Amino acid sequence: MPCKNVFTILVEERDAGARMDAFVSSYLPECSRSLAADLILKGEIRVRESLKKPGYRIKSGDEIRGGIPAPEPVSYLPEPIELDILYEDKHLILINKQPGLVVHPAPGHYTGTLVNALLYHCPDLEGIGGKLRPGIVHRLDRDTSGVLVVAKNAGAQDHLSEQFKSRTVKKTYLALVHGEIRPDAGTISLPIGRHPVHRKKMSTNSGRAREAETAWRVKERFPGAALLEVSLKTGRTHQIRVHCAAIRHPVIGDEVYGGSGTGKNLPKEVSLLIQSAKRQMLHAWRLEFTHPATGQRISIEAQVPHDMAELIVGLRNAANL
Secondary structure, X not given: OXXXXXEEEEOOHHHOOOEHHHHHHXXXXXXXXXXXXXXXXXXXXXXXXXXXXXXXXXXXXXXXXXXXXXXEEOOOOOOOOOOOEEEEOXXXXXXXXXXXXXXXXXXXXXXXOHHHHHHHHOOOOOEEOOEEXXXXXXXXXXXXXXXXXXXXXXXXXXXXXXXXXXXXXXXXXXXXXXXXXXXXXXXXXXXXXXXXXXXXXXXXOOOOOEOOEEEEEXXXXXXXXXXXXXXXXXOOOOHHHHHHHHOOOOEOOOOOOOOOOOOOOOOHHHHHHXXXXXXXXXXXXXXXXXXXXXXXXXXXXXXXXXXXXXXXXXXXXXXXX
């Protein structure tokens, strides 16, 4: 297999004791830690011709030799899908994801995804994990809109992934929820895990739940509904949807977690407005993180999509009748 980068590294005293996979990835920006670990396990990267494990603690004087294979094309096809690009440079791209767009190819969705679109729009991808593909470091549900950051190279992916893992990324959402929620702000601290019966759902009553924390405050009140500004302290699957449902204020339009059948005892025009929601009214409004190359703090906001904005205006007008 042709290599784009054959290398020899002589370990100095200052680097002694580091993990081999971490050291190689820090020395070679185009090689992520996961790719380095994979190549070490395959024997493509060795110490003095000796096989080692990714967690081997390197020693002063060790001679590490290997090669980074040229990235292989992925099997997914580039597709000219329209994207709302909020920011882009050679390291990353930020998208305002439209509702209905699946992020990553999966059974039943091998085409028409954000990855297919990015392969078309980003010819400068450097390759991640040995593949010419964009680095998806976090995801949004298909019917959730808003800001999503994607890495273009291994160094950016590692840096961004570590920020999400260490919870230094600030994620702020807007959610339209059912009911007269009280008080004006609060925090939901309920663990989330896979639903014990419905395996495609998440639940706060799970035998293998993980800690989850969601902070919220009311931005605007309407008859039978409220617009919340929501900040995630953790990043569990369906976290906002599950937590809002757990406090009996499900996200409007959320058929999975009970947000589609609420709205009884409301004026007819309000009830019809709420029932008109064809998806969960949840929008990833703002994302704040540290740029992996410049070290500068970046804050990006995404405009609320038309269907959610229209519902907010309708509820606002109904409140003024």
